Every structure is written in structure tokens, then in C-alpha cells.
Amino acid sequence: MRAVLQSALVSLSVSGLSWAEVPTTPTIVAVPPSGKAPLSSAQRRGTEYIDLARHGYVEEEYYLSGIAPAITAAGETLLQAPYTTRILVRKPIDPARFNGTVVIEPFSWFGERGAGWILTRDYLLRRGYAYVGYTLNINKPKRDPKFISEMAAEEADGIRQYGRIVNFDFMRRYDYARYAPLGTYSDPERFKRGSVADPFVPQSQAIAAQLAMALKSNAPQGPLTGLEVHRVYVNSWAVTAQVWMDYLDQGRHQQWRMPDGGPLIDAYMTGRMAYGEVGGDAIRVPRKMPDAVPFVTVYSQSELMHDAIEGIELPPDTDSPKLRYYEVTGMPHLRLADLGTEHSERLAADVGKGRDPRCQTLYDEPVEMLASALLDGMDRWVREGTAMPKAPRVARKGKSVVRDPATGNMLGGVRPPWISVPSSRYMTDQETRCGLIYDTKIPYSRTQLRKLYGTGEIYAKKFEEAKALSVKEGYLLPEDAASLRPIAKPGDF
Template sequence: MTGGEHGFPGTSTTLDLQTPGYEETEYFLSGTATSYERDGAWTSDGRWGVSAADTAPYRTRLLVRAPRNPADFNGTVLVEWLNVSGNSDADVAFPYMYDEIVREGYAWVGVSAQSVGVNSEGGASTVGDSVMGLKNWDPARYGDLVHPGDEYSYDIFTQAGAALRAARGVDPLPGMEAEQLIAAGQSQSAFRMATYANAFQPIAGVYDGLIVHSRSGISAPLGAQADAPAPQGPAGPDAPSPVRLRTDLDVPVLQMLSETELFELGGGAPGTRFVDARQPDSAMVRTWEMAGTAHSDRYLVAIMNAMYQRQFEGARDLSPVLGLINDGPQRYISAAALRAMRTWVIQGEAPRSVDPIQTADGTIVRDEHGNAVGGVRTPQVDVPIAALSGQTTLVPMNGSTTRFDAARLHEMYGSNAEYVARFTAAARAAVAGGFLLEEDAELLIAAAAASGIGEPAEGSPGH
């Protein structure tokens, strides 16, 4: 699909696709979707049954970012359930995993699975009232889209995956064969992905692995959901709370959690917090709780802000908050997670289990520097230059960064050489654990060496 009033698709990325040899294209997907209702009791173990209810026609869109040369495609497609909590489609997995995607030749496909992304008329968005769904943003391009409601979203997401495996008509991945499909959703979409894993993956069998990124202790309903689900659970007062992922799937599932989800996301009431939904690792489920991270962070907000500013006239400028929020290592852990999931899918080798972040008395246990104890470890928290928190201070769900001044850093490390030595050791440990990729570790070590961190402060004795 091309043309329209704006000349580019909704949710078009501002990240560089040209240099790594990628291109962004768009396709429409149409058919008849099925809605579902619960079949039997739903309990916290996630072993949920559903049965078909109604059918309705739909026409939605797929946004594709893939290597320009099909020979560069590695065979794996990351299929993202686009997030609609900002009143329009937004991609979150793609920016977090961008480095690994373009470095290793993945294809990425964003699915407009929910009604808000297609039909929203704007208003009531934290990003600004001008943020709206595709049909109202560009009627010339998207006026023919039809979304019958979120009760059909799960089947639409299933049909999107099936179309990538075997195109119906125009092929959205021309010259490329999708050998593995990895589904992903973050935040609002992660609530949906949890419900998809528990109720739909067993009957659909389309995806080879699922990444559930930043959910709380509950999941999404079968029907409409404006943002986060009600505290009662996914489908009303008799629905389970908390919600865990079923352990009898025949495909792997990786849960990724920032500090924010442990207590805050979902309202914070007992049963809605992720700490209440913790479960031990099993053959097909792994959980990574990422120390030093927040629900969204400086890296992501900067990218999202550029996208909103380009697409929506009058969108709120988010750049003033960038210096106030978490600046943690989530992008690097996310890249490692994608590679780990691909390895798990292809080779059957599960990622290493990791202890959860330590908690006590309804909060996160922190070390002498203010960083979380336990969880996925990276050099940013083990050899810190700041206290990185996912708990809300000034900007809800975005955590905070409290940087140490030069005097404190010199006291901690004594010299840049010592800082680099410790940072390098921590980076190597993270690589060995599978939580940081070697390519990213080398870049981070080089940046540490060039930073001067650990040297005496300007004007201090010995400088």
C-alpha cells in the first residue's frame, strides 16, 4: 500500500533502515475473523479453554520492515502486536530490538490487531488529542479498513501469522520464506499476548515462540480493552487474578519484566502485581526480571517522540522528560532476548534461568548505590555510574536515573582504567549469561574507555 494524504504509513519508523539495507512496506490483510468466549473455568494456571462465538469481516494492515535483498533474510520473522494505549498503533518491540533485527537479518511485521489502532477518532491520549487511529489520520490511505472490535483481535493476530507463512494473494515477504515466527507484545500488548499464550496458541499453533514483554499480574479480556485491564482480571469478577502462563505449551515463551511491573503496572492492588504472578521456570517458560529498567525509558521515549512528532501535528513533545526518566540497559537485554528466543526455537536450547529481583515488604531491595538486587545483571547495574530505578518518581511508569557526580565516581573507581576493568568483567559475565550480546558488549566497553569515568573531578587534587 502506498499513497494517501501523508505519503508514508502510520507508525512509520524514524530509525535508520537505509544504512542496514532494510525497507518499510505496508499491506492490507482481509478476511473473516472469529470471536471467542470462555469454555470452562479459567484459573490462575493459564490453562484456559475458548470456543468460537461470532464471525465478522475485517480489513486491517500489516507494516513490514525487512531486508531489501531477500538473500539477507535470516528466516525469522518477529511479529509484533502493535500497542494502542496511546490511542494509535505504536511499535515497541521493534525499537528495543532494532540493533539485533538489522544486524542479523530478521524481518519484522507489525499487526494492527486492535480496534483503537484502526478506528480511534483521537482525544484522551497522554500524547495529545491529535493522536488517532489509521482511518481518521489518513482516510485516503486507510478509509477502506474495517475492524469489527477487539473480541476479534486474537483471531486477526492468528490470521496475520498464517498469512506470513503462506501468503493469500500478494506476498508481504516477497522472495523470503518465513521459517520461524516469533510473536511479541509489550505493555498493553503484553496483556493480550498473555491471554493469547494461554487461550489461543494451543488451538492456533501458528507461532513458534512468544515474547511477553512488560505485563502485570493479570492479562487482557477476550473483548474490548481501552488500556490496562480491570483489576478483577481478564474477563470480569470471576476471572483469575493473578494470571500465570500455562506450562504445557509446545512452543517456548519468554517473559521480560522491568522493575515497574513488579508492583506498579496494573494498579498495584494485590493480585494485579507481577510479583503475585511469578512462577518458576519450566521447560517452555522463562522469566527475565531486568534490574535497572523501567516500563519505558529514555531510549524508547526518544524514538516514540520522533514518531509521534512526525505523524501527528500537535502531538505533545516528550523531549523535556528525557533527562528525568530511566536510562537503563533494556535495549541491550531485549536484543539478547530476541537472539535467545531464536536459538530456543531453532535449536531447542532454552535461555539460562535467572533469579528474580529481590523484593521485601512490597518494594524492591536495593544495594548501596540504589540499584536493584538480583534479576538480570548487566554492567550498568553491577558497575554503576547512576542509580537506575523503574519505580515512578516524576514521570509515571518511566522510572528515574540519579547520576553520580565525578567526585563520587572517582571515590568508587579511582581511575578510568579501574572503571573499565570492572565494567569489562561485568560485561563478560553478562555475555556468558546470555543477557548481553558480544557485539553490544564491545560497543559498551569502548564507550566506557572513552568516557573518562573514574578520573578525578575537574579542579580537584590530582587532576
């Protein structure tokens, strides 16, 4: 055992650091076929589907196993333990199509959703990226730490709504033979986040480092055999974004390195997660933020409203360290298009708000276009040194936001075309009290539309001008702008 633990991490000297560690390379074995598409498969009709064959891509699933430290939310390593999880790989069939970059993402607890994949899949396949999603979860415990609440009613409600889809039991129910071997260390009594049990897998950070190591090492028998990997990016949205705040805050970026001293991960993008919301520190900049790689956070209206209400100020954007925060107006926390397998959310009628006019219309604007543009900007920052744009924060007044009296929408922030030239008032649940994870919008009446724009033709012309501005600002790619249509239709006028 001593020999195993000593070989798990190898010390070396790195320029600018007194020491660093090379993570052990995990074992990667192909998952035997079971006759069913894997969870989160892009080949199965659903929220993650895309025609991989048409884009010249293939999807493969592997077991990833090794020994990894179990780390507390405070950064203390308590022990080393074995783990087995799975990775889902999407890669170009033709090596000439590969652009040298792999995007990695932990799947969400809720139905094994790949939120980052859903938001950027068209862009990734257009530009020749490889993608690796992976599972971070636990066996079904007597009390799942994801639901341990100080209020019994809240805990019971969460279990009723999500209890069937948030651990390995869900995966085994879907395909027992395929997912029965999976297991990671968990002990809610010893691992806390704030005053409650830590819902995050204690081995999360080390599993991520070992995965990046395996991908970037270009091993001859790896999951990307035949592709030459130069860069690994994180693109992690929703609850798993906290894993990356912890990773950076605890200095893992500097601690875990490639054998030549280079970084395991070359850029970090996280989105739709107010760090510290599930317990622990509500910090917005990692205390051990590296200088040389970008850390980019994308807030929807829900997250920015959370910070406004809590009085949490966001840091200024800087080029050293490479830090960007984007508060995106007109972006909801969750869309119907973002749901995972067996994942459902309550609608207005389910929470007694079926007649409330503020709760009737979910907004489902194509925010994937903005997410893709930001990922592209981060890529250029890494490869070309071209800094990403700096965006103003949403305007605050006390512990709330400032809204334009003419349009009803928030002032400041990143403003996609549907906010620059709006046809609705985009709200958050904190304001409407609709009781939904989905945010809602209040469409303008015909009278309001005519007052703002006069005619549908003028509105459409202004929308085209707003698209051109978004492209110029770096928040919309030209190829996406070509397919973006005005939100209001001629009949609305």
C-alpha cells in the same frame, strides 16, 4: 452467510490434540501510495527510523482483511465479523539474506508505536529477519474503552493526555485516504475485562492467527513473496503484550494450527506489561501453556515493582513447558526513544516535581542491547534446542524490593553492566512519586563515585569486566558489547 462462516475455520486432527482448526487465509492487498510515509515507518525520521536501504531492506504496507471471531476476555466467541486492518512489512531485498524467521508485533495504541521494533531493529536487520507490524484498534467511539475508569477524574485526565492518538480517528487524521478503510469489531457493552469495558479489540487473537497463517503459508502472492518462511515469532511489548497472554491462556496456540498440524507461532516474547493491570486476571503463566514453544516475559523495574507491591509471585523458570521470566534491573518502563507519532509524556516540571532531585534525570541506557540478546536466545532455543539462561528474581522483602545499601540499586534479577557497575541509583515511580511514566535515576555525586571506584580508569575497567560477564551469561551479544560505553564519564570523577 452459513457457507462463509463454515469456511472460516477448517477442522482437522493434530497429534496430541483431539481437534484443531486452520484459520482462514486473509486477503492481503498493497496499500496505494499517498505521497506520505506510513505511520510507524522506519523510513521517516523519528523513534522508529533506521536506514533500511543501507541494510538491504525494503518497507511495504498492505491491507489485511477477512472474517474473524470476536472473543471476550473470558474466552467466549460471541460472533464472527469482518475486519480490515493494515500490516507494515520490512524484509530483505535479497532472499539469500533472509534467515527464515518473521517477527510479528501489534502496534501500540499510543501513536501506533512498534515497541518491539524499536528495541530490536538493529539486531533484526543484522541477522536477516523479516518484520511485520500490524494495527489493532477501533473507530473512535463515544467513550473509548481505553479510558473507562471507575474514577471520572482519572478517565478525563487520560482522555486529555492520550485521546487524540489511540484509535483509527488518529490514523485517518494523519492520512485519510490511506486509513479510512480500516475497521474492526467493537462493543464495550458486551465485551468486558473484569468490571470495565475491554480495551482490547475482540478480534485481536484471530487477526494474529490469520496473519501468522498468511505469512507461514508461503503463498505465491503474499507480502513475503520470494522468501521462504520457516518460523514466526511474537515480539510484543507494552500494552499489546496482554493479547498474547490471552491467546496462550485460552489455548489458541493449540486450537489454531497450520494445515499440517504444526504451530502457527513458534515462540512468544512479551515485555514491559504486568498482565491483568488493565482488568481481568493477574495471572503470570497461561493456564493452557504449550510445552513445545518458548514463552518469554521481560519485566522492567516498573513491572517487577508492581508485582512486588501487589504481592504477586512469579513462577519458576522451566524447560518443560519452555517458560522464562526476566526481571531486568536498570530498565525503565518507557524512554524518550520509545514514543510513537504525536505521542508525548509528562516531565517532572509538568507534574509539579521540577525541583525534586529524584525526578530530574530520566534513564535512557541502551536496553535494546539486552532485548536483542534475549530475542537471540529465544531464537537459538527454537532452532538449536539451546535453553535460554535462567535468571534469579529481584529480592523481595514484604511488599517491596531489597536494595543494596552500598549502591542503592535492587538486588537480584538480570543485571546489565550499568547495574553491576553502577554510577546512579535506578528508581521506579512507585518509590519516587515523580508522577511519570518515565522512570528516573539519581546520579552519584563525585564523592560517591570516588568512594566506590577510586578513579575513572578503575570504573571503566570494572565496566568492561561487567560487559564480558553479561556476554557470558547470555544477556549481551558480543557485537553489541563492542559499542557499549561506560555510563559515567571521566569528568564525573
